[in-house]
Amino acid sequence: MATPQLTKNQSLVMGALAHSEGPMSAYTILDKLRDQGFRAPLQVYRALDKLLEYGLVHRLESLNAFVACTCPDDHEHDRGVTAFTICEGCGQVTEFHDEAIEERLSTLVRGQNFKTEKTTIEIRGHCSSCA
Amino acid sequence: MATPQLTKNQSLVMGALAHSEGPMSAYTILDKLRDQGFRAPLQVYRALDKLLEYGLVHRLESLNAFVACTCPDDHEHDRGVTAFTICEGCGQVTEFHDEAIEERLSTLVRGQNFKTEKTTIEIRGHCSSCA
DNA sequence: GCAATTGATGTAATAACATTACATGGCAAT
DNA sequence: ATTGCCATGTAATGTTATTACATCAATTGC
Structure with missing residues (x-):
């Protein structure tokens, strides 16, 4: 799916994440965007849902937080598995991709008949x- | 580290997880253990912390839930990476381990000088x- | 024996994360 | 202009996790 034009709220959330050093929780994003008129968590969550769907943002499950995707190229075609290192010291998050892991996982789950x-x-x- | 004798609360939480079909949230565990005298979330979280430390329980980050470890053997020595498949339909969780993935990840993060x-x-x- | 330490427990309150429900507004297609 | 669709606004609530503080029991060292 081609990434459509972002709406106002989606752009604001995307901008907040893109300019952030590291991951942000939905509520941290909300606080950053109060001045632009954000009032409720749902405004953030709705925008995040779309940005996740477009592949512009990733959710870090172990942090309950979100980061902008750092892939330099387009997000339109399936990028396969995304992995992250997350530093407990400075909070730095590094995104990476690896075909070998992808294939190995693929093989293992196929053995379970898992989709x-x-x-x-x-x-x-x-x-x-x-x- | 050898697993020490479990305390009363730890045993109760371990039992609840071991007898469960699938993963349970901390609050679900709390509800199951009300009859045994549990009154507050902290009783569950404290027990879970220890059980996680002993390797008897795993936390599923993407579900905010917990499962009993299904390794048949002892949990005392480092088991390396644990991976899970999680079915969105029936909730079934399958734990598995794979040396190849472990080694590949190890290589990749070493390239970042990441510990x-x-x-x-x-x-x-x-x-x-x-x- | 007895203070001091340590680790488990109990209770209450609060913080942090996420969703449901319902109402409104804009805009395109017919 | 009506309909349908999607983005938005607002409030309330639900779910997950932690902080703060008090108590209790077992152990250690004197």
Whole structure:
């Protein structure tokens, strides 16, 4: 699916995430956008739902937080599995992709006759600066 | 670390999870244990913290829920990465381990000079029965 | 024996994250 | 102009997790 033009709220949330150093919770985003007229969590969650759907944003399950996708290229075709390292020290999040892992997981779940819809890979630890 | 004798609350929580079909949220566990004297979430969370530490229980980040570990053998030595398939249809959770993925992830994060402490792999989708 | 320490527990309150329900407004297609 | 669709606004509520503080029991060292 081609990414459609973002609505006002979607653009504001996308902008907040894109300019952020690291991940933000929905409520942190809400606070950042109070000055632009945001009043309720739902405004943020609705925008996030769409941005997730378009692949412009990722949800970090282990943090209950969201980050802008850092893929340089287009988000339109399926990017396969996305994985993250998350530093407990500085909060830095690094997104990466790997075909080998993708294929290995694919093989393993096929053995269960399991049909994958979404894969979460999150590695918590310490980055080189915070070791 | 050897698993110590479980306390009363830890045993009750462990029992609830072990006898459950699938994952349970902390509050669901609380409700199950009201008759045994549980009154507050903290009683559950404290027990879960210890059970997670001992490796007897896993936390499913994408569900905010907990499952008993299904490894048949001892939990005492490091089991490496644990991964799960989670069926959206029936809620069934299957735990699995794979050395190849472990090694590949290890290689990838070493390239970032990242020191892994905990790895989360959760695959949401549909199991063979619910496809 | 007995203070000091440690770890488990109990209770209440609150914080943090997410959704449901319902009403409104804009805009395109017919 | 009516209909349908989608984005939005607002309030209330539901769900998950933590902080703060008090108590109790077992152990250790003196």
